[in-house]
Amino acid sequence: xxxxxxxxxxxxxxxxxxxxxAVFCLVRFTGDPSTMMEGASDPQYAAxxxxxxxLDRPYVVxxxxxxxxxxxxxxxxxxxxGLPVTTLYFQSLPxxxxxxxxxxxxxLAVGVPLGxxxxxxxxxxxxxxxxxxxxxxxSIPNFVVGLVLIILFGVELNxxxxxxxxxxxxxxxxxxxxxFALGWYFSGNMVRVTRSSMLDVLRSDYVRLVxxxxxxxxxxLVKHALVNALIPIVTLAGLNLIIMVNVAVPIEVVFGRPxxxxxxxxxxxxxxxxxxxxxxxxxxxxxxxxNLLTDFLYAWLDPRIRVG
Amino acid sequence: MADAVAVDNPPRxxxxxxxxxxxxxxxxxxxxxxxxxxxxxxxxxxxxxxxVAVTAAQCKAAYGQAFDGCYIKDDPPFFIAxxxxxxxxxxxxxxxxxxxxxxxxxxxxxxxxxxxxxFAGVLGTALGLIAGYMGPIWQQxxxxxxxxxxxxxxxxxxxxxxxxxxxxxxxIVIILAVVFWCGYTRLVYAEVLSLRQRDFVLLAEINGVxxxxxxxxxxxxxxxxxxxxxxxxxxxxxxxxxxxxxFLGVGVPPPEPSWGLMIAQERDxxxxxxxxxxxxxxxxxxxxxxSANMLGDWLRVRLDPHFQGP
Amino acid sequence: MAPALxxxxxxxxxxxxxxxxxxxxxxxxxxxxxxxxxxxxxVGESGSGKTTIxxxxxxMLPPGGRIAGGSIRFDGVELTTxxxxxxxxxxxxxxxxxxxxxxxxxxxxxxIFDQVAEPAxxxxxLRGRALVGEVADLLxxxxxxSPKQRMRDYPHQMSGGQRQRVVGAAxxxxxxxxxxxxxxxxxxxxTVQRQYLDLLKTLQRETGVALIFITHDLGIxxxxxxxxxxMYAGRMVEQRPVERLFHDPRHPYTQALLRAMPKLGxxxxxxxxxxxxxxxxxxxxxCSFQSRCPQAGAPCxxxxxxxxxxxxxxxxxxxxxxxxxx
Numbered sequence: 001x002x003x004x005x006x007x008x009x010x011x012x013x014x015x016x017x018x019x020x021x022a023v024f025c026l027v028r029f030t031g032d033p034s035t036m037m038e039g040a041s042d043p044q045y046a047a048x049x050x051x052x053x054x055l056d057r058p059y060v061v062x063x064x065x066x067x068x069x070x071x072x073x074x075x076x077x078x079x080x081x082g083l084p085v086t087t088l089y090f091q092s093l094p095x096x097x098x099x100x101x102x103x104x105x106x107x108l109a110v111g112v113p114l115g116x117x118x119x120x121x122x123x124x125x126x127x128x129x130x131x132x133x134x135x136x137x138x139s140i141p142n143f144v145v146g147l148v149l150i151i152l153f154g155v156e157l158n159x160x161x162x163x164x165x166x167x168x169x170x171x172x173x174x175x176x177x178x179x180f181a182l183g184w185y186f187s188g189n190m191v192r193v194t195r196s197s198m199l200d201v202l203r204s205d206y207v208r209l210v211x212x213x214x215x216x217x218x219x220x221l222v223k224h225a226l227v228n229a230l231i232p233i234v235t236l237a238g239l240n241l242i243i244m245v246n247v248a249v250p251i252e253v254v255f256g257r258p259x260x261x262x263x264x265x266x267x268x269x270x271x272x273x274x275x276x277x278x279x280x281x282x283x284x285x286x287x288x289x290x291n292l293l294t295d296f297l298y299a300w301l302d303p304r305i306r307v308g
Numbered sequence: 309m310a311d312a313v314a315v316d317n318p319p320r321x322x323x324x325x326x327x328x329x330x331x332x333x334x335x336x337x338x339x340x341x342x343x344x345x346x347x348x349x350x351x352x353x354x355x356x357x358x359x360v361a362v363t364a365a366q367c368k369a370a371y372g373q374a375f376d377g378c379y380i381k382d383d384p385p386f387f388i389a390x391x392x393x394x395x396x397x398x399x400x401x402x403x404x405x406x407x408x409x410x411x412x413x414x415x416x417x418x419x420x421x422x423x424x425x426x427f428a429g430v431l432g433t434a435l436g437l438i439a440g441y442m443g444p445i446w447q448q449x450x451x452x453x454x455x456x457x458x459x460x461x462x463x464x465x466x467x468x469x470x471x472x473x474x475x476x477x478x479x480i481v482i483i484l485a486v487v488f489w490c491g492y493t494r495l496v497y498a499e500v501l502s503l504r505q506r507d508f509v510l511l512a513e514i515n516g517v518x519x520x521x522x523x524x525x526x527x528x529x530x531x532x533x534x535x536x537x538x539x540x541x542x543x544x545x546x547x548x549x550x551x552x553x554x555f556l557g558v559g560v561p562p563p564e565p566s567w568g569l570m571i572a573q574e575r576d577x578x579x580x581x582x583x584x585x586x587x588x589x590x591x592x593x594x595x596x597x598x599s600a601n602m603l604g605d606w607l608r609v610r611l612d613p614h615f616q617g618p
Numbered sequence: 619m620a621p622a623l624x625x626x627x628x629x630x631x632x633x634x635x636x637x638x639x640x641x642x643x644x645x646x647x648x649x650x651x652x653x654x655x656x657x658x659x660x661v662g663e664s665g666s667g668k669t670t671i672x673x674x675x676x677x678m679l680p681p682g683g684r685i686a687g688g689s690i691r692f693d694g695v696e697l698t699t700x701x702x703x704x705x706x707x708x709x710x711x712x713x714x715x716x717x718x719x720x721x722x723x724x725x726x727x728x729x730i731f732d733q734v735a736e737p738a739x740x741x742x743x744l745r746g747r748a749l750v751g752e753v754a755d756l757l758x759x760x761x762x763x764s765p766k767q768r769m770r771d772y773p774h775q776m777s778g779g780q781r782q783r784v785v786g787a788a789x790x791x792x793x794x795x796x797x798x799x800x801x802x803x804x805x806x807x808x809t810v811q812r813q814y815l816d817l818l819k820t821l822q823r824e825t826g827v828a829l830i831f832i833t834h835d836l837g838i839x840x841x842x843x844x845x846x847x848x849m850y851a852g853r854m855v856e857q858r859p860v861e862r863l864f865h866d867p868r869h870p871y872t873q874a875l876l877r878a879m880p881k882l883g884x885x886x887x888x889x890x891x892x893x894x895x896x897x898x899x900x901x902x903x904x905c906s907f908q909s910r911c912p913q914a915g916a917p918c919x920x921x922x923x924x925x926x927x928x929x930x931x932x933x934x935x936x937x938x939x940x941x942x943x944x
Contacts, residue, residue: 011452015456015459016456019459019460030472123681131605135601136594140590141551141568143552147586148590151583155579155581206725206726209715209724210725212676212709212710212714213740214710214737223728224727228727243461247461249467250552265467265556283461283464284459288459303726303727304774
């Protein structure tokens with residue numbers, strides 16, 4: 001058990017290092033960031049900028065410095081805004097977190113029950129409704145959903161405001177539409193995983209044997225089926241949450257609600273190397289922590305790993 | 309004790325099922341889109357990059373006077389009152405025919421998604437075979453890289469790459485290949501790990517068949533089902549990613565008629581309630597992705613052994 | 619003679635055809651009965667309908683399957699029309715079942731205790747210490763050593779043979795009158811197979827339970843069964859007491875099956891039944907064995923073979939069978 005955890009953690013560190021290095025190289029392919037600043041037409045000023053940002057040094061030195069700073073927990077400072085990347089990230093986090101989490105709740109509240117019903121009533125009208133909902137959710141880009149909602153509820157019906165975050169992140173009137181637009185895709189996603197993992201379990205021999213034993217149906221479903229189907233569902237839900245919080249760029253653009261997605265997007269457009277590297281690193285760390293947590297969850301839930 | 313009964317013959321799965329069980333809805337939509345894309349120059353009533361030509365009278369009806377280079381901006385479809393140019397689905401902010409642009413846009417979406425995911429599939433399958441069969445060094449290098457790649461959400465990766473490569477249709481193909489290979493690799497790798505223990509591979513090894521030949525003749529054909537199933541899963545995602553990139557302005561560059569780009573260019577008209585500007589491209593994306601997904605679901609049930617019901 | 623525990627009359631079961639068209643008839647007019655403490659072996663190839671009979675009795679046909687006709691009377695109760703609720707109460711309590719693959723038939727997430735206890739908990743209302751004691755007794759009965767400790771184990775900590783014993787214990791936990799064993803030893807090692815069969819016989823003697831033993835292995839039938847029913851393409855072509863069937867098989871298919879059995883010390887090459895098992899979607903008119911039968915004649919192509927009585931509870935379905943000598 002301890003060996004397993006150590007091994008997983010080791011792999012996670014290697015993965016992180018590979019990713020950081022890849023992003024470090026990739027952002028440097030985008031071009032010279034000093035040209036994105038005002039007054040960059042003056043070659044002297046541009047050279048000064050490059051020197052200030054340390055871009056005049058060889059790549060190897062830049063890379064070494066970057067890794068050393070990372071090891072000390074320093075993610076660097078944005079070229080454009082001059083602030084530490086972590087500060088910028090945590091400034092944007094509340095807006096994104098509230099939106100992402102609302103969408104996450106929608107995806108769970110809709111996706112999981114619909115998936116369970118689809119699996120229980122497989123090949124019936126219920127199943128077809130669930131599958132159709134999932135398919136359409138997965139087939140419409142979320143910015144289109146957002147725009148349609150804006151036309152419908154904002155422009156035509158004029159029920160809800162469509163732009164900005166309103167009075168802070170918790171203003172529900174500004175939250176409903178983007179949260180739904182973001183959540184639909186992921187609800188579809190949840191329906192599929194819930195349905196297929198429930199089906200796998202329901203068709204297994206051990207659930208058949210439990211039914212043959214004449215155990216009440218709700219015990220079959222809650223005790224045996226759900227427990228066994230839970231792990232893939234939880235894993236996907238966690239990943240979805242991370243994506244919804246960090247990568248909601250199209251929704252943030254459509255609803256004029258700047259968050260982490262916009263921060264990252266602007267960073268990429270402005271060749272703001274430290275910002276891009278930092279935010280990507282944040283996301284990667286979250287995903288890796290989630291993967292580790294999932295491993296622990298497996299180990300904790302599944303007696304095959306937990307015991308002997 | 310020997311089996312006292314003649315060998316069991318499972319009924320062979322029919323390759324071409326009866327026509328009634330074919331998924332007609334997605335097939336019809338996809339064929340329409342493909343025909344529209346291929347024959348766009350013949351079908352399209354107007355050119356995709358130029359404004360719809362208007363008569364002096366129409367120009368006068370729109371702007372009160374006739375002038376050279378006149379075009380009707382944001383004209384509604386012919387069935388809505390106030391339509392002047394009387395085009396099928398209306399015109400965009402530069403007076404171009406939306407229907408014609410949609411047809412040409414289908415070319416972009418189909419080309420980019422199919423070629424991009426195919427490239428990703430070829431790359432990912434090759435790497436998966438190598439990682440699974442060429443020994444621990446390759447395995448460690450490729451699989452750690454795969455892990456790292458899978459850590460980043462595809463959309464972030466795609467945007468990052470597109471800021472490097474700049475907008476362009478060819479670049480999107482490259483981006484999709486670079487973003488999506490890792491999923492194939494992980495699946496193929498897992499499959500190869502179990503295949504290499506199987507008797508037919510061991511037998512080939514005993515007989516001194518070269519490793520390359522074993523990969524090509526014995527492993528590749530056995531992972532193809534998985535590869536095709538995964539292809540059907542991500543081709544829809546690829547279309548959506550392309551539309552998002554174009555919508556954000558880092559995908560297909562103007563004036564090309566990409567569906568995502570068409571929506572992005574019409575956001576002002578949208579807030580004035582001109583719904584048709586966003587509805588048609590949105591609908592086009594939805595129909596294409598929905599058909600691809602439905603066809604994929606249908607194929608998956610047939611190809612994926614884990615998916616076969618009773 | 620006391621009334622039969624289980625009486626199946628003219629049972630029909632069918633499956634929806636996935637490619638469209640008429641439903642596939644998996645069980646086609648099967649009749650048999652079973653008395654308390656008796657063991658009936660059901661033999662046949664895969665797809666001959668033997669497992670479908672078992673699923674029909676417990677009313678758990680896979681999706682797309684249904685009982686299309688006939689009657690199943692168990693202990694005086696008609697099962698085909700029993701409400702689902704009552705059927706659920708009957709499963710595990712009156713009728714239990716053992717599945718083929720012990721590695722797959724236990725839930726990996728729960729302890730042995732949990733899974734053996736379920737029937738006793740839900741059908742007999744046992745709780746707490748009584749339940750623990752009962753599970754220990756059951757495990758002892760199926761010869762699991764140190765049951766008090768082992769019941770806290772998870773399935774993955776046991777071998778295939780032990781797991782199948784646990785499944786047996788779970789089957790006994792509801793004190794059923796009938797246990798259906800669907801190829802319970804097929805996935806076990808040969809030595810373990812023997813032990814398991816001995817165990818089943820011992821348990822049957824101790825509890826007086828009736829047993830339906832589904833298998834494709836005539837050797838097992840000879841060892842454990844009192845009577846045998848031979849299935850072919852959904853029909854029960856012959857049912858006889860074991861010794862009668864082995865010494866004097868009447869149906870050509872049974873004869874072929876016996877000839878295909880290896881015999882110790884025989885120099886004869888093994889016999890293989892020519893041809894293939896018929897496709898249920900395209901059964902011929904008349905006798906379904908016609909294409910592989912050495913005796914097939916004109917009536918076999920035209921008409922369904924009659925059921926010929928060979929004595930008390932002995933029948934064969936063949937145009938050329940002679941009636942009872944009695």
